[in-house]
Amino acid sequence: MTQLSTLGRQEGFGATTRRDAWWVGPALTFLGLSAFLIYGTVAAWTGSYYEIRRDAPFYTPGKHNPAVAPYLSPFFAPLIYDANGSHHALIKRDLQPSWLPSWFPFSAGFLILAFPGLFRFTCYYYRKAYYRAFWLDPPACAVGEPRKSYWGENRLPLIFQNVHRYFMYIAVLFLILLTWDALLAFWWPTDRSGQLIPAKGHQFGVGLGTIIMVVNVICLAAFTFGCNSVRHLVGGRLNCFSCPNNPEQLRTGYKLWRWSTRFNERHMEWAWISLFTVGFTDLYIRMCAMGIWTDLRIL
Numbered sequence: 001m002t003q004l005s006t007l008g009r010q011e012g013f014g015a016t017t018r019r020d021a022w023w024v025g026p027a028l029t030f031l032g033l034s035a036f037l038i039y040g041t042v043a044a045w046t047g048s049y050y051e052i053r054r055d056a057p058f059y060t061p062g063k064h065n066p067a068v069a070p071y072l073s074p075f076f077a078p079l080i081y082d083a084n085g086s087h088h089a090l091i092k093r094d095l096q097p098s099w100l101p102s103w104f105p106f107s108a109g110f111l112i113l114a115f116p117g118l119f120r121f122t123c124y125y126y127r128k129a130y131y132r133a134f135w136l137d138p139p140a141c142a143v144g145e146p147r148k149s150y151w152g153e154n155r156l157p158l159i160f161q162n163v164h165r166y167f168m169y170i171a172v173l174f175l176i177l178l179t180w181d182a183l184l185a186f187w188w189p190t191d192r193s194g195q196l197i198p199a200k201g202h203q204f205g206v207g208l209g210t211i212i213m214v215v216n217v218i219c220l221a222a223f224t225f226g227c228n229s230v231r232h233l234v235g236g237r238l239n240c241f242s243c244p245n246n247p248e249q250l251r252t253g254y255k256l257w258r259w260s261t262r263f264n265e266r267h268m269e270w271a272w273i274s275l276f277t278v279g280f281t282d283l284y285i286r287m288c289a290m291g292i293w294t295d296l297r298i299l
């Protein structure tokens with residue numbers, strides 16, 4: 001039965017005195033994160049069409065091939081291995097262990113997505129978002145939750161969330177790798193007419209995919225730089241700016257902390273924007289690699 005607590009808050013799962021549409025935020029979060037999880041899993045599961053290959057089925061040597069472009073999906077970057085021997089791959093052979101059922105694809109995408117995925121999973125903003133949207137714990141501020149006790153994040157399993165600061169270092173590493181891939185997207189194996197440059201040559205070029213990859217890196221950087229762990233790190237790992245310390249270190253740390261805080265103030269927005277751009281970048285490259293969309297060569 002619904003009761004009113006001493007704080008004036010109604011108790012009982014879903015009980016609230018709120019009159020606004022408090023459920024819209026958690027519902028949209030549920031839909032958005034579910035859509036990304038399903039798309040990301042399917043993309044990784046397929047284990048293909050993550051780059052535009054010279055041996056793509058629609059590529060015809062000597063013909064105009066505007067879809068041949070130096071793009072690699074962020075879901076598969078860095079490309080640790082490729083069973084078909086992609087020139088992007090660090091290891092050009094199939095590594096599927098014999099104990100893994102043959103129906104389960106040993107996709108490089110699963111190995112890659114796990115790390116940025118855990119960075120987001122342990123992010124302070126995403127925690128709030130999925131605690132509300134998926135666990136309904138609580139569904140929103142001042143709305144009754146399904147359990148009575150709160151254990152916090154200081155015991156298993158949620159104590160695991162504290163590894164976020166370490167995943168931040170991995171996320172920065174991925175940002176560097178994706179920046180490198182975005183730079184490679186300016187280095188084309190074809191000329192403007194779409195002809196392959198002889199002797200595996202390359203030249204400067206810009207396609208719509210190049211711009212999409214660069215925008216994706218900028219959005220991921222804005223999300224990563226606003227991370228609370230980045231703020232703490234660049235601020236000099238200080239817990240108190242007004243405490244006595246080396247004045248120069250304090251000044252530099254404070255400037256960097258202020259810089260990171262600008263991104264942090266829009267951390268939720270960057271979380272969603274970058275989630276969208278990383279998914280769309282994969283989709284764009286996938287559609288071009290399948291020959292469904294044709295990439296636009298601009299320069």
Ligand code: FES
Nearest residue numbers: 123124125227228
């Ligand atoms: S707090 Fe969100 S990424 Fe670190």
